[in-house]
Amino acid sequence: MTTEAALTTADLRLLAEAGGAAPSLHNSQPWRFRPTPDLRGLEVHADLRRAVPAADPDGRALHISIGAALFNLRVAAAHLGREAAVRLLPAGEGAQPRAVLDLSAPTDWSQPLGADLYPAIARRHSSRQPFTNRDVPEALVADLITAAQDEGVTLSMLEEHGVRRVLALTSEAEARIAADVTREAETRHWLRLEPSYDGIPLTALGSHDRDARVPMRGFTGHPPRHTTPAERFEALPQLATLTTHLDHQADWLRTGQALERVWLLATVHGLRASVLHQAVEIPETRWRLRDPADGPAHVQLVLRLGYGPPGTASPRRPVEDTLDPPAE
Structure with missing residues (x-):
């Protein structure tokens, strides 16, 4: 060989x-x-x-x-x-x-x-901006489902009732996070007001939904210390869940591989994405994210998909900070 x-x-x-x-x-x-x-x-x-x-x-x-x-x-x-x-x-x-x-x-x-x-690795960014109401084509949805399956993870595109349930749980979790001073302080710790190599720059925060339908994370505190513009988001976001049968470290690593495989494929096809992470951070709301009709499953992430602005690139650590030199 x-x-x-x-x-x-x-x-x-x-x-x-x-x-x-x-x-x-x-x-x-x-x-x-x-x-x-x-x-x-x-x-x-x-x-x-x-x-x-x-x-x-x-x-x-x-x-x-x-x-x-x-x-x-x-x-x-x-x-x-x-x-x-x-x-x-x-x-x-x-x-x-x-x-x-x-x-x-x-x-x-x-x-x-x-x-x-x-x-697509360099072009993939989170887009926290409003998306259009254009549907993701069924053929592309099928490809995204297959991409996740190839990594041992189930991607499910939600129907209207599922979208509304997940949005309600995300709003509930966002409110609980906002009331937790420790969590809010940690979030602010990662907000970057000046150029940096990590964390979230103000330019990447995106907008807030004027009609409060899509619960975007409030990175700058509650109420926001640095306001971002309020815009009209899509009437019914296109949401997908990534789920696994078990909930161990290996399952989390597989979820990450599935997430990136799906996201890169979406990027190739001009599809944008962002993660609605709030509900998976609270054990009670995370458990309720699952669809009972699907049986036992562990929702690892909620992904918002759509067509719109590509999003702003977040800073990256220099290679010297992430790559160890070869052993002597």
């Missing part, structure tokens, strides 16, 4: 830059990348100093973020002509690394997640 040469410094930087472009709660970017001793792979570590404990006490969002970074690494590896063989949690739950990628084999180009998705 053919074995690829050791990763070069340029290869490692390209991989780390792609991984670092993944979405994360409050743009906390809680990951580190470490070359394997043979320089034919990459370890993905959790940077626990960048956890968001009030909003994410069990580390679920942290692992979803790491999973999204992991998928970007897989896409970037394919761009380099390498196949990524992934092991999740090789040392068990809670241990480092969270994943290891073996990149020693050449790419099997029959796998549809290489060059077509790589350019």
Whole structure:
């Protein structure tokens, strides 16, 4: 079997830059990348100093973020002509690394997640702006469902009654978060009034729904200290849930990979997205997010999809901060 040469410094930087472009709660970017001793792979570590404990006490969002970074690494590896063989949690739950990628084999180009998705990594942004009322085509919805299934996660596009139920739960959770001084202080901690390499810049906050139908997160406090414009959002948002059968760290990592695979594919097709995260942060509202008709399931994320502005890019940590040097 053919074995690829050791990763070069340029290869490692390209991989780390792609991984670092993944979405994360409050743009906390809680990951580190470490070359394997043979320089034919990459370890993905959790940077626990960048956890968001009030909003994410069990580390679920942290692992979803790491999973999204992991998928970007897989896409970037394919761009380099390498196949990524992934092991999740090789040392068990809670241990480092969270994943290891073996990149020693050449790419099997029959796998549809290489060059077509790589350019979308840099173009993918959260869009917290109003979307149009244009429906996502059924064929694209089917492709997004398949993309999530390929990562072991179920994506469900919600019908009207499901959308209204999820919006009500998100509004309830947003109100509870607003009343929690610890959570609100943590959110403000990640708000950036000046240029930075992490956190949420004011330019990325987006708008608030003038008619209060779509409960966007109030990043700047309640009431807002820095107001964002109120605009009319879509009458009935197009929402999807990402669910798993179990609720362990491996399931969270798979959810992150599914999220990024779906989001990159959506970006390729001009579809915008943002995450409505509030309801999954409160145990009671998270449990009620699930559709009882679907049986036991764990909702990991709510995704808002639609057509509209692409969103503003959030800052990224420099590669030197996320990529460990090769071992001597």
